[in-house]
Amino acid sequence: MQAQRDPSAYWKMAHDPYCLEERIISDLEAIMKKDPLLEEFDVIPVTEAKNRSPVIHISHNLGIEVWCIKTVFMYCYENSFKLEPLWKKEYLRLERYTKAALLLNANITTLWNIRKKLIVNHFLDIDCDFLLTKLALSQKPKCFEALSHRRWLLQQASSSNPHWVETELSLCDRLSSRMKCNYHAWSHRQFVFSQAIKQQGFSLTLWASEYEVSDVWTKFHLSDHSGWHYRKFLLDQFRKNLDYIEQHMDVARKLLNNIPGTTTPTQLYMELLNEELQKNEDLILSFNAHETLWYYRRFLLQAGTISHAENHFLEKCCNSHKSNSKRAAATGVDGVQMRYIEHHRRWLSDFCV
Amino acid sequence: MVRLYSLAVLHRNEQGSPQLLKAAYDLSSFGFFQRSSVQEFMAFTAKILTERTNAASRQSVKQGEYMCHIYVRGDGLCCVLTADHEYPQRVAHTLLTKVLDDFAARVESSLWSEGNAACTAYSGLEASLAKYQNPREADALTKVQEELDETKIILHNTIEAVLQRGEKLDDLVSKSQGLSDASKMFYKTARKTNSCCNFG
Numbered sequence: 001m002q003a004q005r006d007p008s009a010y011w012k013m014a015h016d017p018y019c020l021e022e023r024i025i026s027d028l029e030a031i032m033k034k035d036p037l038l039e040e041f042d043v044i045p046v047t048e049a050k051n052r053s054p055v056i057h058i059s060h061n062l063g064i065e066v067w068c069i070k071t072v073f074m075y076c077y078e079n080s081f082k083l084e085p086l087w088k089k090e091y092l093r094l095e096r097y098t099k100a101a102l103l104l105n106a107n108i109t110t111l112w113n114i115r116k117k118l119i120v121n122h123f124l125d126i127d128c129d130f131l132l133t134k135l136a137l138s139q140k141p142k143c144f145e146a147l148s149h150r151r152w153l154l155q156q157a158s159s160s161n162p163h164w165v166e167t168e169l170s171l172c173d174r175l176s177s178r179m180k181c182n183y184h185a186w187s188h189r190q191f192v193f194s195q196a197i198k199q200q201g202f203s204l205t206l207w208a209s210e211y212e213v214s215d216v217w218t219k220f221h222l223s224d225h226s227g228w229h230y231r232k233f234l235l236d237q238f239r240k241n242l243d244y245i246e247q248h249m250d251v252a253r254k255l256l257n258n259i260p261g262t263t264t265p266t267q268l269y270m271e272l273l274n275e276e277l278q279k280n281e282d283l284i285l286s287f288n289a290h291e292t293l294w295y296y297r298r299f300l301l302q303a304g305t306i307s308h309a310e311n312h313f314l315e316k317c318c319n320s321h322k323s324n325s326k327r328a329a330a331t332g333v334d335g336v337q338m339r340y341i342e343h344h345r346r347w348l349s350d351f352c353v
Numbered sequence: 354m355v356r357l358y359s360l361a362v363l364h365r366n367e368q369g370s371p372q373l374l375k376a377a378y379d380l381s382s383f384g385f386f387q388r389s390s391v392q393e394f395m396a397f398t399a400k401i402l403t404e405r406t407n408a409a410s411r412q413s414v415k416q417g418e419y420m421c422h423i424y425v426r427g428d429g430l431c432c433v434l435t436a437d438h439e440y441p442q443r444v445a446h447t448l449l450t451k452v453l454d455d456f457a458a459r460v461e462s463s464l465w466s467e468g469n470a471a472c473t474a475y476s477g478l479e480a481s482l483a484k485y486q487n488p489r490e491a492d493a494l495t496k497v498q499e500e501l502d503e504t505k506i507i508l509h510n511t512i513e514a515v516l517q518r519g520e521k522l523d524d525l526v527s528k529s530q531g532l533s534d535a536s537k538m539f540y541k542t543a544r545k546t547n548s549c550c551n552f553g
Binding site for chain 2 (some may be wrong): 047058063177178221223290
């Protein structure tokens with residue numbers, strides 16, 4: 001074991017330790033080791049290769065110039081597959097090549113799986129992969145493979161970092177703001193929430209802070225269906241934990257701005273739904289033609305009870321639509337809103353029967 | 354998403370060539386290494402559109418996932434707002450009017466043609482950009498400005514539609530002096546690859 005860790009033995013295995021690819025990989029590796037606070041990784045387009053290292057490190061951001069990607073990636077990719085059968089002996093080099101290959105292209109499940117194997121057999125430190133997935137995601141915020149690897153890591157060692165919930169949630173914040181309708185980021189958020197509950201039991205504080213976060217998010221991202229779905233998920237979580245909330249009614253009322261006149265958790269839940277309906281109505285009336293808002297409304301109606309007020313709401317929409325029609329004619333979204341109103345009316349009549 | 358990326362005030366002299374007077378950007382949703390190129394491109398687009406919009410008229414131009422709203426006043430002062438598709442168009446154009454009124458009130462018109470240096474003292478753009486990220490802030494404003502409805506806003510589906518006959522965006526990009534080599538390269542790669550992966 002000791003002999004293999006000896007650097008000279010390690011270098012002897014490489015074809016040519018000083019070839020270009022090896023040097024670039026070493027640069028990448030050195031920066032990742034030196035700066036554990038790295039925030040972002042990106043590919044930098046340049047016109048031509050200059051005679052200097054293509055690896056750039058500025059204030060916790062790692063960049064690589066585009067010209068070398070193809071050769072470095074192919075080199076790492078081929079070597080990873082070549083060394084895979086010898087993984088017990090060659091784990092150091094295998095780790096090195098899979099890391100560089102995944103950094104450049106994070107969509108390869110097989111390579112992530114090789115790393116899983118190394119982690120399970122204690123050849124690789126798990127924190128290294130938290131950093132690697134973070135960097136890969138900073139370049140491709142919708143990369144499912146990296147997120148799935150991260151979920152696996154969390155299941156292996158979620159207790160090692162006491163602040164893992166906060167870390168994951170802030171990662172999700174960044175991913176969802178980087179790319180719109182980022183389904184994978186919101187699924188990850190659901191996973192983190194469920195996992196936290198599983199470990200520590202239902203927590204009203206966590207729930208309330210997430211509810212607040214998603215409130216702000218949905219206000220600014222009206223058509224982000226994944227963001228609205230997360231809000232639905234939170235409301236469902238509330239309903240599922242009514243027993244717990246009953247024992248902590250004081251806390252619940254305080255966290256939810258002390259909604260007056262609620263004594264039971266069920267009442268509190270209905271009150272939340274009503275609040276949401278009101279907010280949803282506001283949004284539909286002030287922003288034209290966002291189908292997601294209508295879907296969310298139907299969820300709210302189904303979760304609560306449909307009252308006759310819904311017909312009034314539709315009337316209101318039609319009226320505001322008429323008064324807006326002159327203005328909206330220029331933008332072309334007018335007909336779309338009308339279609340959503342019609343669709344909702346049909347749904348309502350089906351549902352009430 | 355409802356989001357504003359940049360707000361720029363330009364001035365067009367009698368020959369029709371535009372000059373950027375002041376701009377504010379919110380690029381936090383872009384990657385660290387992309388920000389400088391994105392900023393250059395927003396300034397570049399603002400200039401292109403200013404050159405190609407008639408005096409005293411309004412346009413909204415779609416480009417990819419962005420929407421540029423532009424208003425050129427009769428006196429050559431002009432404002433360009435880069436937002437996304439979900440930012441309400443009416444609010445955007447009301448905001449343009451408001452920003453220009455504010456700018457004209459604070460900076461003397463004799464200074465406009467002198468360009469950038471003379472107008473640096475004006476600092477209202479950053480505040481407006483931050484405040485109107487939430488379009489509902491502008492609601493009260495829109496209600497007062499009903500006359501905007503009467504104004505016709507021309508809508509274009511791409512920047513190419515705004516260009517004059519025989520002009521091509523690729524050529525304009527490669528000829529531009531305001532864009533660095535890195536940004537031109539960025540433009541070429543962005544055209545080739547679709548950076549977001551599947552499950553769009």
